[in-house]
Amino acid sequence: xxxxxxxxxxxxxxxxxxxxxxxxxxxxxxxxxxxxxxxxxxxxxxxxxxxxxxxxxxxxxxxxxxxxxxxxxxxxxxxxxxxxxxxxxxxxxxxxxxxxxxxxxxxxxxxxxxxxxxxxxxxxxxxxxxxxxxxxxxxxxxxxxxxxxxxxxxxxxxxxxxxxxxxxxxxxxxxxxxxxxxxxxxxxxxxxxxxxxxxxxxxxxxxxxxxxxxxxxxxxxxxxxxxxxxxxxxxxxxxxxxxxxxxxxxxxxxxxxxxxxxxxxxxxxxxxxxxxxxxxxxxxxxxxxxxxxxxxxxxxxxxxxxxxxxxxxxxxxxxxxxxxxxxxxxxxxxxxxxxxxxxxxxxxxxxxxxxxxxxxxxxxxxxxxxxxxxxxxxxxxxxx
Numbered sequence: 001x002x003x004x005x006x007x008x009x010x011x012x013x014x015x016x017x018x019x020x021x022x023x024x025x026x027x028x029x030x031x032x033x034x035x036x037x038x039x040x041x042x043x044x045x046x047x048x049x050x051x052x053x054x055x056x057x058x059x060x061x062x063x064x065x066x067x068x069x070x071x072x073x074x075x076x077x078x079x080x081x082x083x084x085x086x087x088x089x090x091x092x093x094x095x096x097x098x099x100x101x102x103x104x105x106x107x108x109x110x111x112x113x114x115x116x117x118x119x120x121x122x123x124x125x126x127x128x129x130x131x132x133x134x135x136x137x138x139x140x141x142x143x144x145x146x147x148x149x150x151x152x153x154x155x156x157x158x159x160x161x162x163x164x165x166x167x168x169x170x171x172x173x174x175x176x177x178x179x180x181x182x183x184x185x186x187x188x189x190x191x192x193x194x195x196x197x198x199x200x201x202x203x204x205x206x207x208x209x210x211x212x213x214x215x216x217x218x219x220x221x222x223x224x225x226x227x228x229x230x231x232x233x234x235x236x237x238x239x240x241x242x243x244x245x246x247x248x249x250x251x252x253x254x255x256x257x258x259x260x261x262x263x264x265x266x267x268x269x270x271x272x273x274x275x276x277x278x279x280x281x282x283x284x285x286x287x288x289x290x291x292x293x294x295x296x297x298x299x300x301x302x303x304x305x306x307x308x309x310x311x312x313x314x315x316x317x318x319x320x321x322x323x324x325x326x327x328x329x330x331x332x333x334x335x336x337x338x339x340x341x342x343x344x345x346x347x348x349x350x351x352x353x354x355x356x357x358x359x360x361x362x363x364x365x366x367x368x369x370x371x372x373x374x375x376x377x378x379x380x381x382x383x384x
Contacts, residue, residue, distance in 0.1 A: 023284060024275035027081055031268065032239035032277065035261060037083040046382055050085065053378040056370075057361075058089050072346070073098075074260045074362030078268065079383045081356075088260075090364050097243065097257045098362055100347060104245070104256045105210040106340045107230075107266065109290060109314025111253075112147055112217050113274065113282040114233050120220040123147065127191055127212065130219040134191045141191070145199040146213035147313050150296035154196035155208040173208055186248045187215020196302070203294055203311065204302035215252040227251065238265045238276050260362050267351045267358045270315075270338075291317050291338050298323045315340050332377055346370060357383055 029036060043050050057072040073092040077085040088094065115121050121130065121143060128139035138153070145151045156173040173193065176182050182189030190208035221229050230253070235241050243258035258266075269275075270290070274282025290313045297311050298321055309316045309329050318337040320327050330337060337352045346363025359379045 023273075024278055024280055025272045026278075027272070029081065030277040031081065031261075031265060032237075035078070035083050035264070036081065037086065039083050039086050042084045042382065049378070049381040053085070053375075053382060054087065056378060057375060058087065060090075071364045072361060073364040074360075076260050076264055076358075076360040077379055077383050078264050078358040078360075079356065081268070085379075085382050088362075092260075092362060094261055095259055097259050097262075098347070099246075100256050100258060100263065102341050102347075103258075103263070103266075103349070104214075104253060105207075106314045107256050108210055108214045108217065108253055109147060110266070110269070110274075110282060111221075111230055111234060112143065112213060113286040114230075115217045115221050116286075117281070117283045118221070118225075118233070120224065121217065125216075125220075127216050130216045131188060131191065133188055138191055138195065141199045143213070143216060146209045146216065148200075148203065148294035148296055149206050149209045149311065150200050150203050150294055151206070151209050151212070152195050152197035152199045152201055153190065153193040153206065153208060155190065155193055155204065155206045157204070157206060157208075177208070177211070183248065185215075185250045185252075186211045186254075187250065187252045191215075200296055202300045202302050203296040205311075211248075211252050211254070215250065218251050218253070222251065234281060237279070237281060238269050240265045260360050263349055264358050264360045267349050267360065270351050271353060271356070271358060289313060290315050291336070293317060293319060293321060297321065312338060330373060330376060332373060332380075346372070348372065350376065355380075355383070359383075 053075070057075055060071055071090065073090045074088045075085065076083065086094065092098075116123065123142065123144040125143050126139050127141050127143070127146070128134050141151045141153075158172065173190070177186050177189055190212040193208065196202070225233065230245070231241055235243055240258060240262035243256060243262050245256055246254040248254065269281065270287050274280060274287050292312060293310055294313065301324060308326055310319050310321050310326055311317070315338045316329070318328050318330050318333050318335060318339075328335070333350075334352055334354045336354050337350060339348055339350045341348045346361065348361050348363070350357075350359040352358075359376065361375065
């Protein structure tokens with residue numbers, strides 16, 4: 001009998017591990033160290049399709065500083081875990097890192113999932129449970145509100161006032177956060193804004209909510225797991241350990257700087273339900289909930305710097321929202337497609353689970369003069 005209890009504990013551990021593995025997709029390999037590539041084979045088999053994409057995406061006319069054309073710097077298509085198309089231009093390559101400004105909120109969303117998985121916080125936690133020096137009236141803001149961008153804070157995202165004239169720096173929350181009073185502690189700066197609405201009542205695109213979420217999650221995780229926890233618990237594990245974050249003096253994460261292949265690895269994590277190589281890194285249902293449109297978005301959008309895309313939680317989704325008169329952003333793509341955009345230059349990552357497909361584009365175009373729908377149609381022709 002003396003070996004009975006250790007044996008039971010071992011059996012329970014093995015059963016629990018097997019259960020976790022059963023809830024994760026099975027792949028023949030994982031691109032932790034290197035991506036498998038069939039790009040040369042696909043190019044030979046679909047030469048016309050590849051030529052059509054390259055003629056549209058990589059055509060550049062003129063000389064600096066007068067370049068025109070689509071001006072894509074990198075293009076990566078991953079089908080069923082293998083690269084089927086990859087090309088770089090304008091000084092980029094498969095190892096060069098780019099500042100993906102807009103992608104940080106998606107990565108922070110994933111890190112929030114990591115924190116939930118480790119029991120460091122819950123989505124129902126008040127921000128005041130993890131950060132001090134927040135006005136008492138804002139303690140009703142929960143982690144979920146920040147994740148949904150429904151904090152209700154009167155955050156001024158735009159540099160332009162109602163008349164279209166440039167406002168003073170302190171009248172623009174983003175400028176004040178970056179260059180003014182908020183630069184030393186961006187999360188608390190955001191959470192010290194007055195409230196416009198009750199938390200959860202309205203939706204607004206807000207880098208303030210994203211920065212506040214980063215500060216809350218960091219405060220919950222760092223004491224136990226150290227400052228390197230975003231890498232040790234997520235990025236290192238998916239092979240994106242060479243990527244870096246800029247951050248404020250208090251550690252709130254700002255911009256994610258990564259290679260296009262690392263961007264695809266992050267997409268592959270979401271394509272595989274938050275699992276990597278048999279290990280669940282994000283909670284079950286986290287990816288599905290990331291593709292869910294927040295109720296606040298359906299109820300009322302405070303539109304300032306936002307187009308007609310439909311928001312998920314840290315991502316944008318290819319769904320219609322009749323309550324807001326919004327149609328699918330990409331009618332030619334499946335309903336389960338979701339994506340994140342990296343700024344004003346056309347950089348974007350598409351994840352399409354029903355097609356087992358990733359499309360990562362490193363844009364270099366500040367003119368906004370190319371058709372992303374056409375770009376995706378050309379990509380699908382290659383990946384079919």
